[in-house]
Amino acid sequence: MNAELLAFIILAIIAIAAALGMLFSRSTVYSALFLVLNFGTVAVFYILLNAPFIAMAQVSVYAGAIMVLFLFVIMLLGTEALPPSRALPWQRPLAIVLAVILFAEAAYLLFIRRVAAGDVPQPIQAFGSPQGVGNALFASYLLPFEVTSVLLLIAMVGAIVLTIREKGK
Amino acid sequence: MVPVADYIGLSAILFTIGALGVLIRRNPLVIFMSIELMLNAANLAFVAFTRMYTALSMAGGGQPVYSGQIFVFFVMTVAAAEVAVGLALIVTIFRTKHSIDIDNLNSLKG
Amino acid sequence: MTFFYLAPWIVFFPVIGLLINLVFGSRFSETVIGTIASLASGLSFVVSVLLAYSLVGHPEAVRWTIGEWIHIGTLQLDWTFRVDTLSTMMMLVVSGVGTLIHIYAVGYMHEDVRFKSDLKRFQRFFVFLNLFIAAMMILVGGDSYLMLFVGWEGVGLCSFLLIGFWYEMDTLGRPSWANSNAAKKAMIANRIGDFGFLIASFLMFWAFHSLQFDQVFQQAPAIAASNPGLITAITLFLLLGVTGKSAQIPLFVWLPDAMAGPTPVSALIHAATMVTAGVYLVTRSAALYVTVPAAQFIVALVGAVTALFAATIAVGQYDIKKVLAYSTISQLGFMVAGVGMGAFAAGMFHLATHAFFKGLLFLSAGSVILGMERGHHHLAHHEPRKGTKEKHPEEVFDPGDMRNMGGLRKTMPVTFWVYLTGALALAGIFPFAGFWSKDEILASAFRGGFTAIYWLLAIAAFLTAFYMGRQIWMVFFGEPRHAAAAHAEESPQVITVPLIVLAALSLLGGALDLPGVETLTHWLEQTVVFIKPGEFVWSVALISTGLALLAILLSWLLYGRRPLKVGEVDPLKQMLGPVFTGMERKWFVDELYWALFLDRYVDVSHFAADVIDGRFWHDWFHEKVIAGTYNWLSHIALNRYADQLGIDAFFNSLGEWTKEAASGLRRFQNGFVRSYALFVLIGVVAILGYLIFK
Numbered sequence A: 001m002n003a004e005l006l007a008f009i010i011l012a013i014i015a016i017a018a019a020l021g022m023l024f025s026r027s028t029v030y031s032a033l034f035l036v037l038n039f040g041t042v043a044v045f046y047i048l049l050n051a052p053f054i055a056m057a058q059v060s061v062y063a064g065a066i067m068v069l070f071l072f073v074i075m076l077l078g079t080e081a082l083p084p085s086r087a088l089p090w091q092r093p094l095a096i097v098l099a100v101i102l103f104a105e106a107a108y109l110l111f112i113r114r115v116a117a118g119d120v121p122q123p124i125q126a127f128g129s130p131q132g133v134g135n136a137l138f139a140s141y142l143l144p145f146e147v148t149s150v151l152l153l154i155a156m157v158g159a160i161v162l163t164i165r166e167k168g169k
Numbered sequence B: 001m002v003p004v005a006d007y008i009g010l011s012a013i014l015f016t017i018g019a020l021g022v023l024i025r026r027n028p029l030v031i032f033m034s035i036e037l038m039l040n041a042a043n044l045a046f047v048a049f050t051r052m053y054t055a056l057s058m059a060g061g062g063q064p065v066y067s068g069q070i071f072v073f074f075v076m077t078v079a080a081a082e083v084a085v086g087l088a089l090i091v092t093i094f095r096t097k098h099s100i101d102i103d104n105l106n107s108l109k110g
Numbered sequence C: 001m002t003f004f005y006l007a008p009w010i011v012f013f014p015v016i017g018l019l020i021n022l023v024f025g026s027r028f029s030e031t032v033i034g035t036i037a038s039l040a041s042g043l044s045f046v047v048s049v050l051l052a053y054s055l056v057g058h059p060e061a062v063r064w065t066i067g068e069w070i071h072i073g074t075l076q077l078d079w080t081f082r083v084d085t086l087s088t089m090m091m092l093v094v095s096g097v098g099t100l101i102h103i104y105a106v107g108y109m110h111e112d113v114r115f116k117s118d119l120k121r122f123q124r125f126f127v128f129l130n131l132f133i134a135a136m137m138i139l140v141g142g143d144s145y146l147m148l149f150v151g152w153e154g155v156g157l158c159s160f161l162l163i164g165f166w167y168e169m170d171t172l173g174r175p176s177w178a179n180s181n182a183a184k185k186a187m188i189a190n191r192i193g194d195f196g197f198l199i200a201s202f203l204m205f206w207a208f209h210s211l212q213f214d215q216v217f218q219q220a221p222a223i224a225a226s227n228p229g230l231i232t233a234i235t236l237f238l239l240l241g242v243t244g245k246s247a248q249i250p251l252f253v254w255l256p257d258a259m260a261g262p263t264p265v266s267a268l269i270h271a272a273t274m275v276t277a278g279v280y281l282v283t284r285s286a287a288l289y290v291t292v293p294a295a296q297f298i299v300a301l302v303g304a305v306t307a308l309f310a311a312t313i314a315v316g317q318y319d320i321k322k323v324l325a326y327s328t329i330s331q332l333g334f335m336v337a338g339v340g341m342g343a344f345a346a347g348m349f350h351l352a353t354h355a356f357f358k359g360l361l362f363l364s365a366g367s368v369i370l371g372m373e374r375g376h377h378h379l380a381h382h383e384p385r386k387g388t389k390e391k392h393p394e395e396v397f398d399p400g401d402m403r404n405m406g407g408l409r410k411t412m413p414v415t416f417w418v419y420l421t422g423a424l425a426l427a428g429i430f431p432f433a434g435f436w437s438k439d440e441i442l443a444s445a446f447r448g449g450f451t452a453i454y455w456l457l458a459i460a461a462f463l464t465a466f467y468m469g470r471q472i473w474m475v476f477f478g479e480p481r482h483a484a485a486a487h488a489e490e491s492p493q494v495i496t497v498p499l500i501v502l503a504a505l506s507l508l509g510g511a512l513d514l515p516g517v518e519t520l521t522h523w524l525e526q527t528v529v530f531i532k533p534g535e536f537v538w539s540v541a542l543i544s545t546g547l548a549l550l551a552i553l554l555s556w557l558l559y560g561r562r563p564l565k566v567g568e569v570d571p572l573k574q575m576l577g578p579v580f581t582g583m584e585r586k587w588f589v590d591e592l593y594w595a596l597f598l599d600r601y602v603d604v605s606h607f608a609a610d611v612i613d614g615r616f617w618h619d620w621f622h623e624k625v626i627a628g629t630y631n632w633l634s635h636i637a638l639n640r641y642a643d644q645l646g647i648d649a650f651f652n653s654l655g656e657w658t659k660e661a662a663s664g665l666r667r668f669q670n671g672f673v674r675s676y677a678l679f680v681l682i683g684v685v686a687i688l689g690y691l692i693f694k
Helices: A003-024 A027-049 A052-077 A092-111 A130-139 A141-163 B004-024 B028-059 B066-096 C008-025 C030-056 C085-115 C121-141 C145-163 C177-208 C212-226 C226-243 C256-258 C265-272 C274-284 C292-315 C320-340 C344-382 C411-429 C433-447 C451-476 C495-514 C519-525 C538-560 C571-576 C580-586 C588-665 C673-693
Strands: C062-074 C075-083
Touching: A003 A027, A003 B004, A003 B028, A003 C145, A003 C320, A003 C588, A027 B004, A027 B028, A052 A130, A052 B028, A052 B066, A052 C274, A092 B004, A092 C451, A092 C673, A130 A141, A141 B066, A141 C292, B004 B028, B028 C256, B066 C145, C008 C121, C008 C451, C030 C075, C030 C085, C030 C121, C030 C344, C075 C085, C075 C121, C075 C145, C075 C265, C085 C121, C085 C265, C085 C274, C085 C344, C085 C495, C121 C265, C121 C274, C145 C177, C145 C226, C145 C256, C145 C265, C177 C212, C177 C226, C177 C256, C177 C320, C212 C226, C226 C274, C226 C292, C256 C265, C256 C451, C265 C274, C265 C344, C274 C320, C274 C344, C292 C320, C292 C451, C292 C580, C292 C588, C320 C344, C320 C433, C344 C411, C344 C495, C344 C519, C411 C433, C411 C451, C411 C495, C411 C538, C433 C495, C433 C538, C451 C538, C495 C519, C538 C571, C571 C580, C580 C588
Parallel strands: none
Antiparallel strands: C062 C075
């Protein structure tokens, strides 16, 4: 067992624990914070996977912007716990069963059929750096990049339109 | 060397947890967060596979493959946009309904 | 030179005349219409004269074909005119008397359409009259039994059309079915006769394989020798046709009713020409009749019995035209008896003279009737009755009733003298035409040993003189019994001139066949080879003259010496009582026919209509079977089973099933986002499972 594998296992445990924490936490704020932790862990994973640019983007966009937005809205809406629901009693058991089946399928693929098993040689240093990603982004993927900018504009406009209060209302 | 399969396995676990969250929790914000978790798990899988294919390609004397990371970049962008709009929606709905239980949003039943 | 090529024009001239009047007549004045019609008939007469003249030096028959008709196998029947002495004699009589009657009719119809208030009908009369002449010419000019039958039917049709000329009224002008019924009666009685004719011609064709005169008459002796029964059947069926057309027993009943037609029609068709078609037929078929003496005797007997029977009825009639009608039937009986006895010359001679004097009598009777109508009209419009307000249009006045007449010889002298001439001719007084012709028949009966027939005819002759005397005294002598008679006026010249011509013919017509000279007999024997020369037997002549004078004396005693007064009962009625009633009521023949045949026919017809057509066909078959089946099919079979229980049930069940499926599936759409997400995830898992394990 080398250092990478050890690091991976520890980080994996932390990530899963954070995810579970987010799932089962009674307080919404705690869920958000658990998710932030999860995102951070995943960012570390990205670094381990030779994607430093993506890791930084993850931290700044996901953990930094999205989760902050989440926390603002949580503040706006209040964090009281919801009373147990009387509708859909079969929802929870069935959901758990399905989750188990889903995981079982994944496990089957990975451990019984051994898809994508085996070591992978280390790539070159410049892979995953901002220069590399930037080159690819502005050379081969320019059109999607531009379209994405339009998408962001739409999102901004949409968000404003949805929440604007008419004068006098 | 951590095999790619481990990363994929982790991604699957995170995805399952996210799906469970969507199904079980009734707070729309938590559901949204579970969706983000699922997206994140997919991103992780993308990046893992990119590294694998680049390594294989470079071992064979070719160019590095960036498509996975570029895709993750776009996913993040889209996720950000989606969160903005989605949260705006939730806020708007809360203004009307004054409750954050999504079980109250059942007037489209058939 | 000969004029045989003109033969078809005896038909064509009247046809052209009728077509011109038919198409353009509504634009012409009455004079023009009458002139065209009379001219057509007159030209036909001229052609007949030319044809007769052509035959003088060429007495054999000439056949002139104008077109092919039936050519089937060995049967060759064409439209062929036969110009021989017999047919030209008939043509002359028909067209000659016909032309005079056309001229008379111009004057008569001029007044008649005014009395009946329908000026537009003038044109139609002359169209029909010309049609009649054309049809009669086809009858007498035809060369085969088939062409004769065409003319036979044609004159029957014209008789129907002309009897029912004033079809919506009765003789007095009141709205009624009477005239139409009379026309129908004529048509039906003639039809029964036509049936006989047709059966005879079928038998003839079967036996002789032809209907053409020459071919039939050539084969007649041979067929008669081998199969006399067949010839007897043919001749007796022809006799049935004769009784229909020439008004003998048993089919004579239509002729008295036919007096409903205008008087020119009575004169032309029912005295002079159409009714003589039967006599012509027997004479033409002489070759057949002489081979079966038994049939001949039956013909003669029918004629003689009819002569006496009709004469008795004529004695008791009060209507001036009815007397003449029964007299016609009686005289036709004389003719039929004559040709039945084989005295063809005598029969045809009497046919010609009868055409003259009976035509004259009818036309003069028409003049009398018009005079009475003029008198009545004069009364009604110029001299209203004292005390009573004008009620004349509704007053029922019969201008033909002899009980209303009297003393007309003072107001209508010309009519009186011509009528007297006709009456004397009919009574058979020397030297008028009727004497010679009737005497020939009586002499033939006497000499031929037909004693029964002689006595029947002699008594009929006695009665003939008696009823004519009665008529003359009642109409022209004594005092007028009605104001209309007192104011009667003489007829105009267009009426009286033809009367005078006919009177001359009645006086001089005997010259046609005077004993010794016998012009007509020699003329006819070219064609009718079996003709017996006319007889003149002094004893017969003296007896018949004596009987006639006795009858006239009797009539004077009863009606002339002490003329009948208004409302007085007929003296003969007082004498004979119920016998007179029988004579007056025509021996109840019509009532008998109704009870025996016509009511039975009505019963059959009612049965067919009510039971067979109504109850069986309509009520049962149509309603129950057809409509019921159809209704069953549509209501029960198709509607209930096929449609409701079958198709509807199936498609309704489809709808129900869809509804239930939908309501079942609707439970999944519960509005909860979480459950939707769950379903998505179920789908994802399923697809993943499929992809993994496929």
